[in-house]
Amino acid sequence: MTxxxxxxxxxxxxxxxxxIIQRVMADDPNCAxxxxxxxxTPRKGEVEGRDYYFVDDQAFQHLVAADxxxxxxxxxxHRYGTSMAEIxxxxxxxxxxxxxxxxxxGRALMRRFPEAVTVFIVPPSLGEVHRRLVGRGTxxxxxxxRRMHQARIEIATAGEYRYLVVNDDLDRAVxxxxxxxxxxxxxxxxxxxxxxxxxxxxx
Ligand code: 5GP
Numbered sequence: 149m150t151x152x153x154x155x156x157x158x159x160x161x162x163x164x165x166x167x168i169i170q171r172v173m174a175d176d177p178n179c180a181x182x183x184x185x186x187x188x189t190p191r192k193g194e195v196e197g198r199d200y201y202f203v204d205d206q207a208f209q210h211l212v213a214a215d216x217x218x219x220x221x222x223x224x225x226h227r228y229g230t231s232m233a234e235i236x237x238x239x240x241x242x243x244x245x246x247x248x249x250x251x252x253x254g255r256a257l258m259r260r261f262p263e264a265v266t267v268f269i270v271p272p273s274l275g276e277v278h279r280r281l282v283g284r285g286t287x288x289x290x291x292x293x294r295r296m297h298q299a300r301i302e303i304a305t306a307g308e309y310r311y312l313v314v315n316d317d318l319d320r321a322v323x324x325x326x327x328x329x330x331x332x333x334x335x336x337x338x339x340x341x342x343x344x345x346x347x348x349x350x351x
Contacts, residue, residue, distance in 0.1 A: 152178070152244040153332050154235075154261050156309075157325070158254040159269035160299035161224075162277040162284075164315045168269060169248055171322045172329070179329075180243035182234050185211065188226035201231075219249070219256030224298075230257065244329065251305040258308070265332040267325060268309035272316035274299060 159165035173179045185201045187208050196202055203211075208227050211217060220229030230247060238245045247257055247264075258266060271277045277299055281292045306312055311328050315321040336343070 151338070152239055152242055153329065154239070154245050154247070154257075154264035155329060155332070156247045156249065156254050156257050156261075156264050156266045157269065158249060158251055158267075158302070158305075158309065159315075160271075160277065160302040161295055162280045162299070163269055163271045164280075164318065164321070165248060165269050167318065168313075168315065168321050168325055169246060171318075172325050173246065175322075175326065176244075176329075178242070178244055179246055180238040180241075182230055182238060182245050182247045184228050184230050184234075184249070185217075185220075186226055186228045188224075188228075218260055219253045221250060221252035221256070223250045223252070228253070244333075251302050251308075254305070255308065265311070265328060266309040267311045267313055267328055268303075268306040269313045269315055269321065269325075270303055270306060272314055274303075 157165060157169060169181065173181060183197060183199070183201060185203050185208060187203060187205050188200075190196070190200070190202050194200065205227070208220075208229070211229065211231065212220060216231050216233065217229040218232050218235055220227060228250070230249060230253065235245060247253070249257065254266065254268075257264060274296065278292070278296060281287055281295055287295065313321050313324045313328075
């Protein structure tokens with residue numbers, strides 16, 4: 149029996165991380181997305197329990213006090229956290245678990261799960277992020293400036309992740325993430341019983 153992998157993916161907003169993850173998951177039914185808790189309100193089209201567990205500040209604080217989170221952080225003025233229950237539920241069912249967290253969550257999960265595979269997704273340029281944020285038309289100039297500043301801070305941590313994927317072409321970025329997961333599943337450390345069994349096999 150091999151255990152599933154834990155994969156931590158981070159990227160600044162506007163880099164297309166969610167789309168990449170959705171594509172990777174659609175192609176691989178054994179991959180499961182670790183749904184985070186958040187105190188922000190749902191965006192149009194977001195579904196409770198699929199995109200996030202949406203909770204108010206008080207409920208979030210109860211979970212913090214109960215030590216329910218593997219990690220949690222303030223991101224863009226709201227709180228986000230990955231619950232231990234969610235990880236145990238998915239990993240316990242034998243899934244490969246995908247975490248989509250900011251760099252603070254990435255750092256905390258790396259400390260907690262040093263065996264996790266870590267991937268940072270970057271844009272081809274910061275100018276491209278700026279164009280995407282402006283194109284989205286949902287943020288005012290001050291918000292865009294803040295997100296650009298935040299993107300620099302996040303990208304500065306990319307070297308702490310094991311892999312770097314550049315999203316200059318969506319198909320290639322998806323294939324790159326799939327290749328990383330595939331290689332991770334093939335690490336010899338995951339197959340001690342198979343190795344022992346082969347060595348012990350009578351000829
Ligand atoms: P959004 O509100 O756009 O869905 O996410 C905002 C940011 O919060 C993204 O960078 C996303 O990766 C991050 N995020 C989502 N869930 C978690 C979590 O459970 N923990 C942490 N630390 N960050 C999260």
